[in-house]
Amino acid sequence: MPTDAKLIHKGGPMILLVVLQLGCGISELPEFEPVYGIPNIDDDNANGQRDWRDDSVDGENDYQTFQLSTELMEQIEGDVALRITQLDAGYRIRQNGKLMSEDADSSFELMGPEAQTLTFEFQDYNTMGAFKIELLKNNEAIDESVIKAASAPLLLGHHLQPAEQIYAMAYRGNGGNQNFVNAFANVLGENFTEFDMSDYQYDVWIQDEFEFATLGASGLRMDIVVDSIRDRGLDDLPEDQFEGKDFPVFTWGSGWATSQDSFGNLEATPPITVDGKEYPFGRIIYGKYSSDYQVNEELKDFLSSQQMQEPIELDVGFLCVGHVDEFYTFLPDASAPRGFRFLITDVNEGYNWLNSIDSGHRIPKYSGKGYNRVSQLLNDSALYNYNQDIQENYIEPNIDILRTEIGLKDEEIIRVPMLFEELRDCYGDSATLFPGVVNMAVFTHENGETADVFVPDPFFRGSSDNQSDDLYIQMFRSILPNGITAHFVDDWDWYHEQLGEVHCGSNTKRTPPSNAAVKAFRFKEQD
Amino acid sequence: MLSFLSLLAICQTSLAEPDFNRIDEAQSIEYKRWRMMPIPTRAGFLRFVGSEIAKPEWTDLYLKRFYETDEPISIKLALLDLIVRTNGNWQKSLFNHYHSEPEPKIRRGILEMTKHLDIDEKLNLIQTAANDESPIVRASAMRAIGYCPKTNFNKELELGLEDDNKEVLEFAARSVGWKKVTSLTSKLTPLLEHNSGDVRYQTINALKKLDPQKALTLAPSLVNDSDARVDRIAKKLLNIR
Numbered sequence: 120m121p122t123d124a125k126l127i128h129k130g131g132p133m134i135l136l137v138v139l140q141l142g143c144g145i146s147e148l149p150e151f152e153p154v155y156g157i158p159n160i161d162d163d164n165a166n167g168q169r170d171w172r173d174d175s176v177d178g179e180n181d182y183q184t185f186q187l188s189t190e191l192m193e194q195i196e197g198d199v200a201l202r203i204t205q206l207d208a209g210y211r212i213r214q215n216g217k218l219m220s221e222d223a224d225s226s227f228e229l230m231g232p233e234a235q236t237l238t239f240e241f242q243d244y245n246t247m248g249a250f251k252i253e254l255l256k257n258n259e260a261i262d263e264s265v266i267k268a269a270s271a272p273l274l275l276g277h278h279l280q281p282a283e284q285i286y287a288m289a290y291r292g293n294g295g296n297q298n299f300v301n302a303f304a305n306v307l308g309e310n311f312t313e314f315d316m317s318d319y320q321y322d323v324w325i326q327d328e329f330e331f332a333t334l335g336a337s338g339l340r341m342d343i344v345v346d347s348i349r350d351r352g353l354d355d356l357p358e359d360q361f362e363g364k365d366f367p368v369f370t371w372g373s374g375w376a377t378s379q380d381s382f383g384n385l386e387a388t389p390p391i392t393v394d395g396k397e398y399p400f401g402r403i404i405y406g407k408y409s410s411d412y413q414v415n416e417e418l419k420d421f422l423s424s425q426q427m428q429e430p431i432e433l434d435v436g437f438l439c440v441g442h443v444d445e446f447y448t449f450l451p452d453a454s455a456p457r458g459f460r461f462l463i464t465d466v467n468e469g470y471n472w473l474n475s476i477d478s479g480h481r482i483p484k485y486s487g488k489g490y491n492r493v494s495q496l497l498n499d500s501a502l503y504n505y506n507q508d509i510q511e512n513y514i515e516p517n518i519d520i521l522r523t524e525i526g527l528k529d530e531e532i533i534r535v536p537m538l539f540e541e542l543r544d545c546y547g548d549s550a551t552l553f554p555g556v557v558n559m560a561v562f563t564h565e566n567g568e569t570a571d572v573f574v575p576d577p578f579f580r581g582s583s584d585n586q587s588d589d590l591y592i593q594m595f596r597s598i599l600p601n602g603i604t605a606h607f608v609d610d611w612d613w614y615h616e617q618l619g620e621v622h623c624g625s626n627t628k629r630t631p632p633s634n635a636a637v638k639a640f641r642f643k644e645q646d
Numbered sequence: 647m648l649s650f651l652s653l654l655a656i657c658q659t660s661l662a663e664p665d666f667n668r669i670d671e672a673q674s675i676e677y678k679r680w681r682m683m684p685i686p687t688r689a690g691f692l693r694f695v696g697s698e699i700a701k702p703e704w705t706d707l708y709l710k711r712f713y714e715t716d717e718p719i720s721i722k723l724a725l726l727d728l729i730v731r732t733n734g735n736w737q738k739s740l741f742n743h744y745h746s747e748p749e750p751k752i753r754r755g756i757l758e759m760t761k762h763l764d765i766d767e768k769l770n771l772i773q774t775a776a777n778d779e780s781p782i783v784r785a786s787a788m789r790a791i792g793y794c795p796k797t798n799f800n801k802e803l804e805l806g807l808e809d810d811n812k813e814v815l816e817f818a819a820r821s822v823g824w825k826k827v828t829s830l831t832s833k834l835t836p837l838l839e840h841n842s843g844d845v846r847y848q849t850i851n852a853l854k855k856l857d858p859q860k861a862l863t864l865a866p867s868l869v870n871d872s873d874a875r876v877d878r879i880a881k882k883l884l885n886i887r
Contacts (some may be wrong), residue, residue: 312863
């Protein structure tokens with residue numbers, strides 16, 4: 120039985136040491152908590168290589184500490200010593216900045232009486248290694264403890280994580296997108312940042328160019344920009360605006376990019392449990408257009424290798440652009456069974472809704488698409504056929520995939536009235552006919568339960584000016600979960616007519632999940 | 647300060663004719679409309695941005711630009727898109743032009759503009775296009791037929807179902823289904839063995855509408871089809887989860 124047990128919490132990460140003393144000399148090692156770290160993959164000193172390759176560590180985020188307490192080390196004297204043996208490659212152990220071990224099976228000894236702090240520097244994402252501490256007496260091991268040393272996986276954000284900042288491209292000259300950026304700026308203030316689109320060849324699709332990801336472990340945080348191989352006008356933006364200390368930019372894949380390599384086609388579900396298996400960070404969702412048009416294999420392989428957010432592939436073969444953000448989203452809802460609702464565009468609901476309103480209702484904004492009144496939408500039999508095909512052969516099957524893969528239940532689904540149109544320039548493929556309201560930016564609040572959402576203005580009204588008269592807005596507000604505050608954003612010219620919407624034209628940085636590495640560690644133990 | 651449209655023109659010089667730097671505020675609005683440039687959509691093809699530029703009073707200017715410049719096809723297609731959006735009177739002019747247009751992508755572009763038109767000239771154009779030498783134009787004609795619910799295009803559709811191009815077959819099958827041309831059901835069935843998944847998908851989808859019982863009979867052979875859509879439809883018909 121232990122005669123003396125203490126919890127020792129020394130700044131930064133908490134290391135739990137239960138010091139066991141038996142009689143007058145130490146004969147057993149205490150229990151040690153695993154070491155959770157983040158890989159040292161950034162480039163703090165901007166020397167053009169990952170910090171792991173440097174000779175020394177130079178940033179607080181570069182390592183995780185492991186404390187050997189005074190209570191323990193005071194007993195490590197005379198003929199008693201501690202031997203630390205690294206059991207796997209992929210990390211380094213330092214003592215007072217001096218490299219002690221970096222290969223499997225290398226070891227070193229420690230003596231008391233002063234407390235010791237070891238630092239662990241990890242090479243890569245999502246590694247799981249171990250080291251051994253042996254209690255030596257006269258060079259003979261009388262006790263040993265094997266301790267896990269794990270690095271955090273790269274995690275994509277989901278809509279239940281608090282948002283910190285939304286970014287969008289702005290052109291504030293004549294004919295520019297002031298309405299769009301002002302809608303964000305007016306609500307979010309300092310939590311909104313705009314970049315000048317004239318610096319980036321008027322490429323407004325900031326969602327597509329990169330995805331924010333995070334690494335987190337016991338007080339450590341690193342934001343990462345996953346830079347797509349899309350490489351259009353915004354190609355340089357991640358390096359220009361984000362790359363720096365504790366904020367690296369990485370790309371997986373190379374060569375010819377399909378539309379599916381844009382990151383409007385890379386999203387994540389909220390945390391879920393499916394058939395008893397817990398996904399504490401949700402699951403990644405991306406779309407496949409066809410066997411020739413899908414996410415780059417190298418990126419797929421990397422995302423799968425992170426294990427935590429096991430990807431799900433949906434069929435986006437009906438969409439001209441072909442991104443998953445075009446037809447669904449997740450919103451926080453504290454009253455929902457799992458804390459979220461799944462909003463998906465639904466053609467049948469679209470027709471039901473159109474049939475419920477005045478067929479003579481004027482929609483002048485849609486005249487360029489061939490419709491001036493609701494009746495014209497309802498009387499277009501080809502439009503009806505086109506939309507029925509999409510609902511039956513793509514929307515419902517995609518819902519079925521999610522029923523299986525994320526355990527989606529009917530009560531979690533909000534079917535959002537919508538129609539698709541066959542595009543003149545896309546030869547069979549579609550985009551939403553009305554601005555795709557589910558293609559919204561979600562600024563989730565600290566509590567993870569409420570949010571401001573920035574929704575494409577549907578312009579389903581006789582006059583462009585007055586949103587309060589808009590029949591679609593009235594309907595859409597009524598189906599949103601409580602706790603969601605919707606702001607309708609004019610994205611018609613710069614986004615909707617250019618085959619994207621608000622989500623496509625914005626990008627959101629979110630707070631990483633708490634205790635990510637600990638949860639990741641537990642996740643791996645599930646399997 | 648340069649106007650937005652002028653800025654677009656300058657930033658897109660790689661897509662355009664030279665001398666955009668000559669554009670400034672002193673130029674007339676007509677000149678700016680003449681010189682403005684489209685930008686890539688999210689899908690990659692070009693479109694002109696803005697509702698202000700898509701007004702009927704600009705239709706003639708855009709038509710003139712379309713006819714009189716030798717701009718790249720991608721810009722001419724963007725001009726066609728803009729011309730439709732103006733809701734102006736372009737139909738007669740472009741339909742006449744169609745017959746002398748040598749570039750199949752432009753002929754297809756003009757056909758794709760007809761979707762919401764309710765005029766007889768459109769029907770003649772589709773008939774002509776159904777026999778075009780270019781498969782991309784014939785495919786577009788098959789699509790356009792689907793948007794003519796009241797017109798009998800059975801002859802053209804039958805021709806489409808015998809085409810050797812998979813895109814033509816795909817959209818011929820779709821239009822047969824949409825228009826419920828039951829007389830062509832037997833022409834559809836062999837297409838279920840076509841090596842294109844797109845063709846098989848549109849075919850089983852059309853058969854489902856035309857003759858559900860026949861589709862059900864054929865479904866077992868389509869379970870586990872390499873095209874996921876075909877597999878899904880077959881399993882749904884057979885109530886296999």
